[in-house]
Amino acid sequence: MNDDGYLNIESMKTRCSAAEWQARVDLAACYRLVAIYGMSDMMANHISARVPDEDGAFLINAYGMMYEEITASSLIKIDHAGNILAKPDFGELDYGVNKAGYVIHSAVHEARPELACVIHTHSWASMAVSALECGLLPITQTAMRFLKIGYHDYQGVVLNTDEQVSLVADLGTGEALILRNHGVLTVGRSIGEAFNWMHRVELACHSQLAAMACNTPLVQVPQPVLEETWKNYQPGTRRPYGLMEWPALLRKLDRMDPGYKT
Numbered sequence: 001m002n003d004d005g006y007l008n009i010e011s012m013k014t015r016c017s018a019a020e021w022q023a024r025v026d027l028a029a030c031y032r033l034v035a036i037y038g039m040s041d042m043m044a045n046h047i048s049a050r051v052p053d054e055d056g057a058f059l060i061n062a063y064g065m066m067y068e069e070i071t072a073s074s075l076i077k078i079d080h081a082g083n084i085l086a087k088p089d090f091g092e093l094d095y096g097v098n099k100a101g102y103v104i105h106s107a108v109h110e111a112r113p114e115l116a117c118v119i120h121t122h123s124w125a126s127m128a129v130s131a132l133e134c135g136l137l138p139i140t141q142t143a144m145r146f147l148k149i150g151y152h153d154y155q156g157v158v159l160n161t162d163e164q165v166s167l168v169a170d171l172g173t174g175e176a177l178i179l180r181n182h183g184v185l186t187v188g189r190s191i192g193e194a195f196n197w198m199h200r201v202e203l204a205c206h207s208q209l210a211a212m213a214c215n216t217p218l219v220q221v222p223q224p225v226l227e228e229t230w231k232n233y234q235p236g237t238r239r240p241y242g243l244m245e246w247p248a249l250l251r252k253l254d255r256m257d258p259g260y261k262t
Helices: 018-036 099-111 124-130 161-171 191-213 223-232 245-256
Strands: 046-050 057-060 076-079 084-086 117-121 150-152 176-179 183-188
Touching: 018 046, 018 057, 018 117, 018 191, 018 245, 046 099, 057 099, 099 117, 099 161, 099 183, 117 191, 124 176, 124 183, 124 191, 150 161, 161 176, 183 191, 191 245
Parallel strands: 150 176
Antiparallel strands: 046 057, 046 117, 057 076, 076 084, 117 183, 176 183
């Protein structure tokens, strides 16, 4: 480690394809953006990205690094069985992969090969909503996007691969899943899309908690309006999420914290 608090990690750029390197850069950016938007939990949680043109392989964070210090080269490549396919030299730290991260992310990537990215967070807002019996309420336009969000009952720390079957079943073909008494998970066909879903579910959770804290009746929206609004957010109705937002987010990150590209 340098005296300035940065880890010395040799670049992985020459050890992977151009497509994998781009995925690494985008995934590192996603980690830092999750931190910037206040959705990280120090070194806990995980974001993964499928390795392009390499079946059964995905990238995930080194367990022990803060989200704000993740770089393209610090990411570890593993397969669906949890085998490490490529990792940088972390020196005496010798970071590996969090087991819960492997169990959750390998299950989703294997079951949903069309997905490029899986994000799991423990933000205070999503954890609070995950503990409410009512779940996420469609009381704002943003929350209506999650009208048919899935729910996965808490079974303890996700260390047992037996839980993968129910986890994948509860996610189904959706883009978001509330993990009861735990947190939230979102997925996307691109890293930008997955981040977009996560940012929106976070806003929905915050606004619900703020409204409920006022201790006054909530305005109910008629079911037909809820259904029509939900349809407006579905694939095929509009452009894929992240196409417009992701380049702008990268520009924001380049102004604030360009070290993710190394």
